[in-house]
Amino acid sequence: MKKVRTRFAPSPTGYMHIGNLRTALYAYLIAKKDDGDFILRIEDTDQGRLVEGAVDIIYNTLKQCGLKHDEGPDVGGNYGPYVQSDRMRSGIYSRYAHQLVDMGKAHICFCKEEDIEKQRQEQGDSFYFVDPCKLLSKEEIQKRVDAGEPYVIRLNVEPEGTTSFDDEVYGTITVENKTLDEMVLLKSDGFPTYNFANVIDDHLMDITDVVRGNEYLSSTPKYNLIYQAFGWDIPRYIHCPPVMKDEHQKLSKRNGDASFQDLLLKGYLPEAILNYIALLGWAPEEEREIYSLDELAKAFNVKRIGTTGAIFDIEKLTWMNGVYIRNMEKEAYYELVRPYIEETVGTDFDSRLIGDAIHDRINTLSEIKDMISFFNGVEEYDASIFTNKKAKTDPELAKTILKEVYDCLKDVGVWNNETIFTSLAEKAKALSYKNITMMYPMQVALSGRSVAPGGATAIAEILGKDESLKRIEEAMNRL
RNA sequence: GGUCAGUUGGUGAAACGGUUAACACAUCGCCCUCUCAAGGCGACACUCACGGGUUCGAAUCCCGUACUGAUCACCA
Numbered sequence: 001m002k003k004v005r006t007r008f009a010p011s012p013t014g015y016m017h018i019g020n021l022r023t024a025l026y027a028y029l030i031a032k033k034d035d036g037d038f039i040l041r042i043e044d045t046d047q048g049r050l051v052e053g054a055v056d057i058i059y060n061t062l063k064q065c066g067l068k069h070d071e072g073p074d075v076g077g078n079y080g081p082y083v084q085s086d087r088m089r090s091g092i093y094s095r096y097a098h099q100l101v102d103m104g105k106a107h108i109c110f111c112k113e114e115d116i117e118k119q120r121q122e123q124g125d126s127f128y129f130v131d132p133c134k135l136l137s138k139e140e141i142q143k144r145v146d147a148g149e150p151y152v153i154r155l156n157v158e159p160e161g162t163t164s165f166d167d168e169v170y171g172t173i174t175v176e177n178k179t180l181d182e183m184v185l186l187k188s189d190g191f192p193t194y195n196f197a198n199v200i201d202d203h204l205m206d207i208t209d210v211v212r213g214n215e216y217l218s219s220t221p222k223y224n225l226i227y228q229a230f231g232w233d234i235p236r237y238i239h240c241p242p243v244m245k246d247e248h249q250k251l252s253k254r255n256g257d258a259s260f261q262d263l264l265l266k267g268y269l270p271e272a273i274l275n276y277i278a279l280l281g282w283a284p285e286e287e288r289e290i291y292s293l294d295e296l297a298k299a300f301n302v303k304r305i306g307t308t309g310a311i312f313d314i315e316k317l318t319w320m321n322g323v324y325i326r327n328m329e330k331e332a333y334y335e336l337v338r339p340y341i342e343e344t345v346g347t348d349f350d351s352r353l354i355g356d357a358i359h360d361r362i363n364t365l366s367e368i369k370d371m372i373s374f375f376n377g378v379e380e381y382d383a384s385i386f387t388n389k390k391a392k393t394d395p396e397l398a399k400t401i402l403k404e405v406y407d408c409l410k411d412v413g414v415w416n417n418e419t420i421f422t423s424l425a426e427k428a429k430a431l432s433y434k435n436i437t438m439m440y441p442m443q444v445a446l447s448g449r450s451v452a453p454g455g456a457t458a459i460a461e462i463l464g465k466d467e468s469l470k471r472i473e474e475a476m477n478r479l
Numbered sequence: 480g481g482u483c484a485g486u487u488g489g490u491g492a493a494a495c496g497g498u499u500a501a502c503a504c505a506u507c508g509c510c511c512u513c514u515c516a517a518g519g520c521g522a523c524a525c526u527c528a529c530g531g532g533u534u535c536g537a538a539u540c541c542c543g544u545a546c547u548g549a550u551c552a553c554c555a
Contacts, residue, residue: 439513
């Protein structure tokens with residue numbers, strides 16, 4: 001059994017969007033499931049569309065995701081070069097195209113666009129280009145080539161019969177050959193067309209499983225015709241359904257839709273993003289949804305890739321990101337959130353205590369800032385927020401309660417969440433209040449908010465005794 | 480327009496022709512509780528785009544219709 005080799009072949013034209021990343025992920029998983037190789041190949045034949053720094057984005061994204069490639073422009077390998085423009089320079093494509101001509105499987109064509117257009121007009125709807133250049137004699141062709149007349153190389157296609165191929169996802173697909181045009185292999189500038197370069201590269205790199213978007217489904221028969229012309233083995237095809245923005249549109253960078261980089265900036269973790277997108281268009285056999293990359297590789301099964309475009313649901317990603325945050329090792333979690341905490345409240349407070357307070361409350365890192373900004377100081381608020389149904393409080397009652405709270409806290413010796421809570425709870429009992437009736441006004445006084453992370457006593461611990469008493473005093477004055 | 484493909488709740492989705500059509504997100508209740516979360520429990524598709532057919536039995540198989548998408552370049 002041949003070693004599985006898959007490839008991810010992006011064009012360096014900008015940001016890495018989610019659909020693209022998912023294709024890379026699937027290619028990686030398919031390779032790793034069987035201990036195969038995952039190869040990165042940069043498709044930069046369209047020099048005009050290249051974007052500065054785009055290659056680095058590709059490297060970085062793969063790295064951040066843990067999608068380590070075994071071969072590629074930056075890590076080398078035995079099948080290089082891994083950059084298409086380099087392969088072009090060495091004349092690989094041109095050589096193979098001419099070889100096909102020599103074999104009688106392709107032909108040289110001098111037609112101009114106008115010639116083709118003319119035929120299209122004449123034939124109407126069921127257009128099928130009949131290339132007059134196929135009738136040219138060898139000598140004439142040679143003469144015109146020698147004279148420097150520009151030409152392209154087109155594949156020969158017999159219009160009779162059908163071509164079919166098996167796709168692991170979509171099953172067997174058959175088309176009639178007369179619907180297949182005699183595609184250009186080598187352009188008049190001597191560069192290969194994208195499709196041709198792809199076939200050559202995939203074959204030369206021993207790619208066993210071609211993983212790509214389902215927009216290639218209709219051109220796959222043409223690919224196969226090239227493989228057959230050379231007498232090469234046809235790879236396994238795995239066409240993936242698209243990741244959609246909504247019912248009608250695919251996710252795309254052109255629309256400014258979420259790219260991987262954007263999601264990181266919004267406070268999502270790479271592992272969570274990867275886990276989530278794995279589930280867009282693929283379903284594991286178990287009911288479980290949380291998988292590490294290694295676990296995904298073990299569980300992955302091409303047969304369970306779906307055929308329908310899946311809508312990217314940021315809400316579910318958000319939930320899953322929260323699961324990842326909550327499942328983290330304590331120390332790693334503290335390290336993760338510390339920069340976000342220090343960025344908004346500085347280093348005056350214990351970032352670990354704040355981390356504890358927000359632990360169950362954040363789904364994304366970017367929520368931290370707003371959640372804890374009150375530690376810096378209480379913002380202006382309306383007295384009406386002292387009114388709370390559950391606590392049965394109103395501004396009037398809050399004032400008397402805060403007085404009790406203040407007196408109680410004043411006498412607390414060792415200052416921590418537990419001691420604060422205990423003494424307040426005792427006081428509440430003595431006054432026959434429910435705990436919440438004591439705590440809620442205190443929370444508002446300390447945070448200036450009706451909703452705050454951690455609970456009143458945890459906030460008090462973080463603020464420290466002096467600051468807590470000060471804030472309660474201010475609140476009383478305000479009432 | 481030709482060709483190819485797809486269609487299960489708001490979303491991701493499961494289902495070897497026989498289940499009350501899983502599970503998860505979201506939503507809505509309830510419980511817990513020092514607010515909000517987190518956690519626990521529960522509700523949520525009288526039905527699988529529609530119409531025929533095959534079958535004792537269809538979301539599952541066949542045919543047709545509708546709708547959606549992809550593709551028809553010397554772009555990648």
